[in-house]
Amino acid sequence: MSNYQIAVVVGSLRKDSFNRLLANAIVKLAPSEFSFKQVKIDDLPLYNQDDDANPAESVKRLKIEIKGAQGLLFVTPEYNRSIPGVLKNAIDHASRPYGQNAFSGKPAGVLGASVGAIGTALAQQHLRNVLAYLDVPTLGQPEAFIHVKDGLFDETGNLGADSKKFLQNWMDQYVAWVKKHAA
Numbered sequence: 001m002s003n004y005q006i007a008v009v010v011g012s013l014r015k016d017s018f019n020r021l022l023a024n025a026i027v028k029l030a031p032s033e034f035s036f037k038q039v040k041i042d043d044l045p046l047y048n049q050d051d052d053a054n055p056a057e058s059v060k061r062l063k064i065e066i067k068g069a070q071g072l073l074f075v076t077p078e079y080n081r082s083i084p085g086v087l088k089n090a091i092d093h094a095s096r097p098y099g100q101n102a103f104s105g106k107p108a109g110v111l112g113a114s115v116g117a118i119g120t121a122l123a124q125q126h127l128r129n130v131l132a133y134l135d136v137p138t139l140g141q142p143e144a145f146i147h148v149k150d151g152l153f154d155e156t157g158n159l160g161a162d163s164k165k166f167l168q169n170w171m172d173q174y175v176a177w178v179k180k181h182a183a
């Protein structure tokens, strides 16, 4: 029985997304008292403040899943040196209407994988700005700017040996962070 339910938000809708692969692989490094569920963001409408009083079912579902979680895990690509629009759209939905921010106070971790050399560093920094405004305590260290290259994953989609060692430490710190901050 898990004591900590984590809502995982993947910032890519791509079928063969490296970030989804990373999200699926890293959760296996967590202790059994943690369980993880990816929230669905591909059916959310574009955020429109006019709809705040009458949100779509997909928006209601997203907010219920975020509110029911003890922690958050964001795994995102970098698009044009920032976060993908689909991720920002999901965050905007779950943070509104004003005063009903589903993220408030929930501890978070941020990870990202990119084929580019800086491994989503700028996207993660932008995301941290947004999360700070939304009152989300976000793990500062270790940072995880994952460069997608041979050996990151093995043929079964699990983490390769070197990346596993690095990310096990990341997960250990994340677990401690969630335990410290979860109500």
Ligand SMILES: Cc1cc2nc3c(=O)[nH]c(=O)nc-3n(C[C@H](O)[C@H](O)[C@H](O)COP(=O)(O)O)c2cc1C
Pocket: 012, 013, 014, 016, 017, 018, 019, 020, 076, 077, 078, 079, 080, 081, 082, 113, 114, 115, 116, 117, 118, 119, 120
């Ligand atoms: C619209 C777009 C913008 C991108 N911009 C960046 C970027 O700023 N930095 C970067 O490292 N990679 C960039 N990329 C490449 C992505 O890192 C790469 O497509 C990655 O595989 C996307 O993540 P995913 O595999 O999880 O979908 C961009 C890709 C797209 C489609």
